[in-house]
Amino acid sequence: MTHMIRLIQITLMCLMVMSGTQTHAQVMLPGTNASESAVTLPDPLTTEAANALISRLSDSEVRSLLLDQLNTQATEEAEAASAGESEFVYHATTGAWSSVTTPIERLPLLYTGQATAFSNFFDRIGGGLGLVKLLGYMIVVFGIAAAAELVFRRLTRGWRILPPTDADNMTLRETLQLLSQRLTTQVIAVVIFVLVARTVGRTILPDNLVPVVQLVGMYLIGFPRLFLAWAFFVFAPLNPEYRLLNVTSKEAKALCFHNFWIAVLLGFSAAILIFNADNGVPMGETRLGFWLSLSLHVYLVWVIWKYRDAMVSMMRGYDPNVTPMENRVARLYPWFAIVLVVLMWWVVNIVVSYENFALLATNPQYKTMTLLLFAPLLDTAIRGIVRHATPAMKGEGAVAERAYHSTKRTYVRIGRVVVFGLVLLAIADFWGMTPQAIATAGVGARLAAAVIEFLIILSFGYLLYEAVSLFINSKLAAEMTASGFDPETQEVGGDGGGAGGSRLSTVLPLILLVCRSAIVVIFLLLALGNIGIDTTPLLAGAGIVGLAIGFGAQKLVSDVVSGVFFLIDDAFRTGEYVEVDGTMGTVEKISIRSMQLRHHKGPVHTIPYGEIPKITNYSRDWVIMKLRFTVPFDSDPNQIKKIFKKIGQELLEVPEFQEDFLAPFKSQGVLEIDDVGMVIRGKFMCKPGTQFMIRKEIYNRVSAAFAEAGIDFARREVRVALPTMEQGQELTEEDKAAIAAAATQAAQEQIADPGKESR
Incomplete structure (x- = not known):
């Protein structure tokens, strides 16, 4: 009883502390009125006060009090969550729309506010004379900076000029090395210009002119030139042999041009907003940022639409082996880019409706758009790295070649998933979605974080899916290459009896199916659970289905269990010619519950494992073929024996058959004498699947040898x-x-x- 009272004390104190706002409670004592039974919790609620209160209450009264506190707390949390959800919906719709209509309503303030900013600036620099001095100072400062940059460019001229080369003979590493070398020198040149202008400006300029010169040098000159250097790195408009993206020279020059002016617009937006804030006009007062952002997004949409064919070509890349899915994604990419630009513009309006201008201070929307719009470059980089880093093809033949191309495609998919995960993490960082920020954020941020975590979990699942598939498929290809068995090149309509694959190549497809299914189910449940979906009913439903299968599908269980034991016994393999209760055919496919036999005339028989009484395998290890020849009674058996022996030795020297014989063709003497003539039999041993071609060749050679020796076949x-x-x-x-x-x-x-x- 003492432990129970202590537990109730601690629980009561914790609940009171967590509720925070509730410092009083009333309990109804049996046989009393509410006014008579009102119990006031002491403030502060100490251990001694809690002991005194509990000593006055019965166990049922304490439980009732605890239930009341729990219900109150749950109600408050539900109301807070509901309020948060409704608040997010409001900001995503009505609030964001008001962020669009408010700048339109404040349009007259834009002109007056901008005039105020310029007027305050003119007054601060001393009017028209001060403006002339400012222009003169700029000429001096930027002239000195340009001279310093020119000296650096003269010293590094050899690094900036790309040497002519043959694109077909250049490796990706050499291309990136030379492009990075040029980009580095261009970036350093711009940095030198900005730093020299900043240093000289602080030295010779009056204090009231320094901020303006720095804004012009950094945002209107430096930033656009850095963006242009990056565009030259990506598009190489003057050097098509170094171009990383698959576009024409005309398109590359146009895209570099528009990249430069997009950077100018970005730099001007940042500079004018800082300028206005320094001159007494805050950004939220005139909503100038809305019009600048709208202009930039409209410009981006226009560029994407005008050069949509170039963007499709960029997404396809230089690889001629483009899959149908990659082709569809490439065609949809311009539309994705347009939707992305519009969506980012609307997200900015949502953030503005929250009045969270600090979040937009680092321009996360522009970083996000830049990262996603350069997806073709990332994809090209992935395919280029895979093309140059994939090991050489192992083995020879169609199986090895298909495995090599399949491995390359798998590496590309793995690279894309890795890049996708890194891009998601980068976007989350752009928008400040750290664990600490999410813990204190509203419903909108938590929802976005849950979506990002959902996608990251699926990315990890798909990465594991591809990795397991790559490992098992490589083992399967190695087994098939070593055994020389290729189910896709088997002769259609042959006589059957060919050698099949190895035991491992038969079991691996089933293992791959099981592993893939397990990975899909596990990671899908993890992802759904992460976004708040209760997966318990799904698991319970799966259990019920399993129970129903156990009771109602006993035949299915019998088939599966029988198949497991057949595979353990290695009774058959894929590609082998078997007979199952009078049904003959080549094992074409196996599943968990059945096998498919294709008869050499075409029909396919599907046989459940539970219905197989026994299996006769005609393709395991070796085959003995016995041939019968009927000759007249007066024929010489010894002469025929010599002929057979000679044919057997000749076939051992034929390149087409010499690797297939396990024992040469030879005579077994006279088997019997019937009413037609003497029956002489010959036999040979060979590898499974080769006996029919060898038999046909033996028939041809025996017929020719008998004709030459004057021996007729008996009739x-x-x-x-x-x-x-x-x-x-x-x-x-x-x-x-x-x-x-x-x-x-x-x-x-x-x-x-x-x-x-x-x-």
């Missing part, structure tokens, strides 16, 4: 003894009828037993 004859023939008389009608009857009887016997001569 069935019908002899009819007629007394009239012995007396030299001509055939009568009765004799002819007897001959026809005997021939008919012999033919019927042949039809009734067609395999007699071949056994």
